[in-house]
Amino acid sequence: MTTNVTQSARLSVAPMMDWTDRHCRYLHRLMSSQTLLYTEMVTAPALVRGNALHLLDYNPEEHPVALQLGGSDPHELAQAASLGAEFGYDEINLNCGCPSDRVQSGSFGAVLMENADLVARCCQAMIDAQPVEITVKCRIGVDDQDPTQVLPDFIETVAKSGVKRFSIHARKAWLQGLSPKENRDIPPLDYDIALQMKRDFPHLHISLNGGVTTLDEAEAHLAAGFDGVMIGRAAYHAPSSVLLDADQRIFGIAKSKEAAEIVREMLPYIDWHVSQGGKLAQVTRHMLGLFQGRPGARHWRRILSQEGHKPGAGTDIVLRALEAVT
Structure with missing residues (x-):
């Protein structure tokens, strides 16, 4: 299916473990025909070594739908991306933002913020292996990193691989001392540095993630200069307030549903x-x-x-x- 994913990325529902499964995405698609939907993170080793291809199942009605992959081995990610392309996903996204212990032990997720060169090699391998667009979801930094130094370097390095779209969760991830749940709330939001990335890299598509709970806020961020807004927990816990009016307000089409x-x-x-x-x-x-x-x-x-x-x-x-x- 041919889908203008970049256009749909004006509003997206974030990938959320245990939440954004195929049933959730089917529901969300009924509520908004345009919003970009993401799978839960699927690890490349599960697909390539574990042959867990059932994790890629989805309903055709879910388009536009993106597959989020977790991993840090370029060859393995390239194989996983090829599988995602065969299944017909509209986008394949590399997770560089998840702070869970399990993710860290596999050397992927937010810990990849410490190794932009490796992320670039991973993305290059994924791009070379198949035709679907590769995107990256990241944090503004981890632990004691200075986001004003780390984030621009990270984006510049990864963009050289051919990645043109980034979703930035505008918080640091504290790999030491905070639980994954605490990492979603405690590190302060810094929308300004995320917006600065759009100013520094005007040719890239930059979506904002983190702390956005309403369409009013999403519209304000789009007006401020972001190319897209990604909403997580609010879209899950109160989907009607986020998704029922999204086609009309964010995409300028269709009438709202009840x-x-x-x-x-x-x-x-x-x-x-x-x-x-x-x-x-x-x-x-x-x-x-x-x-x-x-x-x-x-x-x-x-x-x-x-x-x-x-x-x-x-x-x-x-x-x-x-x-x-x-």
């Missing part, structure tokens, strides 16, 4: 999933925040949470939960 309409559009997908032996809760856990902040939201969450795990649970439970809201 949350109840999305629920009804999900029913055939849920029926299909359950008929394949799947559990209702595997899908509905991503739908709990659909009515966040609206009357009846608590009843919606309660019914889905309590009933969704029961044997034989199906769309009748979803409809009952919807009645409690509407």
Whole structure:
């Protein structure tokens, strides 16, 4: 499928472990036809050494959809990127931002901020191996690094490999002393240095990530000069407030949808999933925040949470939960 991924990258939903699986992405795509969606991070060793190709499965309706890879071996990443291209992903993204211990022990994620030359070699290998665009998601630095020195050098070095799009999580990652959860909140945001990268490298596409929770904020960042905005937890926990108006406000097309309409559009997908032996809760856990902040939201969450795990649970439970809201 041919997709203008650069245009879609004006707004994207961040890759989030345990959250942005194929069921989540299917839901988000119903809410916005244009927003760029990302997979959870898939490690190159899992694909190349573990042959875990099921991790690449997705629904054609998810396009435009990007595959995020984790790894630090150029040859292995090139093989993994080739697999991603064969599966038809619209973009392949290298994770240089995740601070988890597991990621560090594999010498990838945020620890790669300390080795721009290696990242450039990885990206070059991925670009040479297949035709899909390679992008990078990074932090502004790690630990005691000075972002004003490290970030420009990192972007300049990696861009020489042919990478033209970067998503910058505008916080440092503290590999020592903070948990992955703390790394999402405690290091202070520095939007100014991220914006400076757009000024320093006007030919590159720079998206901002970190702390953005509303479309109002996204529009303000786009107006300030960013090419794109990537929203994470807010798009997951309160998707209606972020995604239902995104096509109209960010992309200037289509009219906004209603949350109840999305629920009804999900029913055939849920029926299909359950008929394949799947559990209702595997899908509905991503739908709990659909009515966040609206009357009846608590009843919606309660019914889905309590009933969704029961044997034989199906769309009748979803409809009952919807009645409690509407």
